[in-house]
Amino acid sequence: MLILKMENCRKKSISYSEHKTVTTGLSALSFNNVKCNINRTDLKKILFKTPNGKKTALCLSAKKKQTPGGITNDRYIPNRVVSNMEIGYHLLHSKNSQDEDRENHVDQVKRKLINETCNGVSERAKVLNLHNKNEWENSEKSAHYLNSLVNSVKKNTKRYISPTPDRILDAPDFRNDFYLNLIDWSCSNNLAVALDQHLFLWSAGTGEISQLFGMDEESPDYICSTSWQPDKGNIIAVGNSKNTVELWDAETQTCLRQMRSQKSRVGSLSWNNFILTSGSRSGEIHHHDVRVAQHHVGTLKMHEQEVCGLKWSSNGRHLASGGNDNLALVWDANYSIETSQPLHVFREHTAAVKAIAWCPWQNNLLATGGGSSDGHIKLWNANSGNLIQSIDSMSQISSLLWSKHYKELISSHGYSTNQLTVWRYPDMTPIADLIGHQSRVLMMSMSPDGEMVASIGADETIRLWRCFAVDEKLKKSKDLSIIKNKSYTALSRCIR
Template identity: 45%
Template sequence: MAHFGFENDISDTLKLDVPITNAPISRWQRKASASNPSSSALSPGKYANVSLNISSKTPCKTPCKTPGRWKATPSKMGADRFIPVRNEKQMEMASFLLSKKARPKEDGVSAALLEQQKTWSIALNGCNVEEARILQFSGKPTVNPDSQHNSLKSLYSHTMTPMSNKKTRHISSTADRILDAPDIRDDFYLNLLDWNSRNVMAVALKDSVYLWDATQGNITHLMTMDNEAEYISSLSWAKEGNYLAVGTSDCAVQLWDVEQEKCLRSMNSHSARVCSLSWNSHILSSGSPSGQIHHHDVRVAEHHIFTLHGHSQEVCGLQWSPDGRYLASGANDNLVCIWPRVAQGRTDITKPLHSLSLHKGAVKALAWCPWQSSILASGGGTSDCHIRVWNVSSGSCLSSVDTQSQVSALAFAPNYKELVSAHGFTHHNLVIWKYPSMAKVAELNGHDERVLNIAMSPDGSTVASLAADETIRLWKSFEVDPKKKAKDKTPISLHSAFTRSIR
C-alpha cells in the first residue's frame, strides 16, 4: 500500500494544471506586470486565479515620451487593417449561392408577396438571398469629419468622369512636303497654281508650265513660251482634269491636252495679259487689265462669244460657282461683281446682278462654298485686309473678318467645313477659319515671303501654297478620320460632249 501511495504523490507533483507554490515567476507574467504597473503584482500562489486582459492592447515597440515604457496601439474602428469576419452563417450562404441554379422569374407574382419573402429572408438569413452577392464589399466607407479631411482619399474615391470618345484633331504647324519653285514671278495679280481632279498640280514658273503628279511624284515639263521676254500669267484646269488653259502675257489663251502634251488651240481676243481664268463646262472665261471679261466657247472656231463690262481696272480674280449659275469677278477697282450664266444667243446682259463695293483694296481672292452654292468668300488687298462672306442671292454681306494682312487667295475645305486664307504683307502665312463662325482654327507658318496662290487637293485633305520665296508647301491639315465612312461620289464621265467636241 505504501508503494501505491508514493506513486500517487509523484503523479500529483507532475500535473501541470496544479499551481506550483515554490516556482519562480514566469517571463510572460513579468512582462504583463511591467506593462500594467497599476495592477497588483502576482504572487506565486495567486496567479492561477487572476485573469490577464491583454487582448485590448497590442504591445508594440513604438517609443513614447516616457523613457522605459512602450506605447500601446489602440484598437479602434477604422484602423489601418481590415480583418474580415467569416462566420458560419456567411459561409453557408456563400455555399448556397454558388451551388443554386438560376431560376427564371415567375410572372404574376404580386408586390406584396415579394416584399413578404424579402422580410422572411432577412429575418432568417440576415440578408435578402435574392440580392446577396459573393466576394463583394457592402456599404459605403465612413465619411471623415471636416477636421480630418483626407485629400488623397477624396482624390481616389470620387466617381471619375468618363473620357470623351471624341478625338482631338491635330493640325501640324509644319508643311508635310516642300517643292522648289525657282523663277516664280512675284506678282500679286497673277494666278500661277491649280490642282485638278486627277491629282495633278500645274504651276507656272516664269515662261514655262510644269505638271507634278501628286500620286506618282512625277514631274512633266508641259510647255515653254517661244519669246523669253513673255511669261505665263494664269492657269486653270477643266473640270475633267484632262485640259489645261494657259493665259499668257502676250494676250493669248492657250488650250493644252496634257495627256498628249499638245497645244490644241490658241485664242486671241484681249489687248493685254490674261491674268485670270475660270471654266464652266465648255465655256472658258478670261479677265484682263482692261476690265473686260471674255467668254470663250472652246468647241467652235469663233470662240469669243460674249464680253462683260463691269470693272474699270484689271480683273485679277474669276470663279464660276460649283453649279455654274454665277460668275464672280474681282478686280483692282475694289469691286466684286456677280454675273449670271450667259445663255446661248443672249446679248442683253449689260451689268452684273450685284456689284459689291465694301472692300477698300484690290479683290483677287475669291472662293465659292462647295456645300452652299450661293455663298461666296472674297478677300481684299493690302489697303483692305478683310475677308467677307456674301449671299449672292440677296447681295448681302453675312460676315467680315479683319485679318491684319493682305489676302491673296481663298479656298474652302469641305472635309471640316473650313475656309483657308493665304496672306502676303505682313504675315506671309496661311490661316484656317471655321465656317460660318469665322473663328480662327490655326495658323500655318513657314513661308519667308508673301503667299501668292493656294490650291486644294481633289480629296480635300491637303492645301498647296505657292509663295514668292520660290517654294510650294503642302499642308496636310484636313485629313478625314479613317474610321469615318466615305461618302459615295459620282464617278466623273470622261466622255462628255465637251471632251468630244473640242476643235
C-alpha cells in the first residue's frame, strides 16, 4: 500500500532527493525546499495503520528510530527571510553613535567646569577684542598654565614650616572685639596696631615703636579699624566709634582730613586706588573719594547688621563684604550709584562673615570664613557666583590670607583651637597648625614681601610667624623672570 502511494506521488511530478525530509502540516509537505501541495484527504491516505490498529506517521528513513538516552545537541538555523538585516545594522550603529555623543557631552561639561573653576571664563566670553586685555585674560590662564597647575598638584613635596613664632610683641589694652579690624601691615614695612584709643606703629626693619596719635582719654571713644593705602606707605585710614574716618600721614604724624558719613562706628576699611570704602555697624557701606572735598560718592545698602569684613579685589573690579547677618556679598565697582542690588548674595554661612580674602593670582577667586557656629571656609567664583569648595575647620574663623609664593591659604581661628592653619590649594588639605596664642586669634596681616604673617589675639600678644619664607634660589629665578618681562614690555612699547 505504501508503494502504491509513492508511485501516485511520482505521477504528480514530485522529485525526491537522497536525504528526504517530510514535514506534516495542514495542507503541505516539503522535501529539501521543494513543496508538494496535497489536500487533506491525500494526507490521511499517507498515514497507515499498524497491526494494533494505531495510526503511525510516515517515516522514510531506513534506520529505526532510537529513543533519546540523554542530552542531545542540535544546531539552530535562523530564518533570514523574516529577519530585516538592514534595520538591525542601522540600530547597531546608531547605538554606538549615541554612546559617542554621550561621551562627547560629558567631555564638554568637564572642560567647561575646569575652565570656569580655574579660569573663571565662560563660553560667552569674547574671542576677539579690539581693546587691551584685562588682567584676568592674561597668558597665565592658558592651557599651558592649566597643565602646570595640574603638575604642581601632583608634586606632593613637603616643606618645613616653623611651629614657633619668629617674634612676640606685647599689645596691652587690645580690644577683644571680634567685629573690629585693628591691625594692618603697610608696603613700607610698618605694622599699625590700634590699642583702644591709641595707634602705634612698629617698624619691622628697625624694630622701633612709635605712637602715631591718641584720642581723648576722658571720652569713651576708641579706634575701630585701620587700613594703609596700598600704593603709598605713609597714608593710613583710621575708623573710630565717633562715626568718623580719619586720614593720617605717618611720616609727618599729622591728620590730613576727617570724613564723616556713617551713622555708627566704622569697623572695616578697604582701599581701591583713591577710593576708600568703609563699613559701619548700621550695615551701610560708603565710598569716599579722598581727592575731592565732597568725599562721599556712593552708598551700598544690603546688610542688616554690622559690616565686619570688607575687601576690594586686586584688579579693583569687585568689592566683597561680610556682615553679622551671615551674608557675604559681591558688589560691582560702581561708586556713583546708590544701590541695594549686589552682583551675588552668598547665604551659605550660618555665622558672621568677617574673614574675606581675594586670591592674588586669580582675581575671580574669593575665600570667606564663618564665625563660631559655622567654621567653614568657602571658595567662590566671583564671576559666576558658584560655590567651588567648602571646608569645615571646626573652629571660629576670624581672618584669611593668601600666599602668592606657595599658592596656599592661611586662616586664623578663635574658639576652640586659638591657632593658625596653613592650607594647600586647591585640594585644601591642612599643612601646618601654628599654635601659641592663649586666647582666640582676632586678626592677621601679611608683610609686604609675603613671607611673614602677624597675628593678634585676645591674649594681648602679637606673634610674627615666618610661615611663607621663600628659598633664595627660587627668589632669584623669579626676580630674573620679572626683569625679562619688564624689558620685553619696554621694548614692545618702543616699536611703532
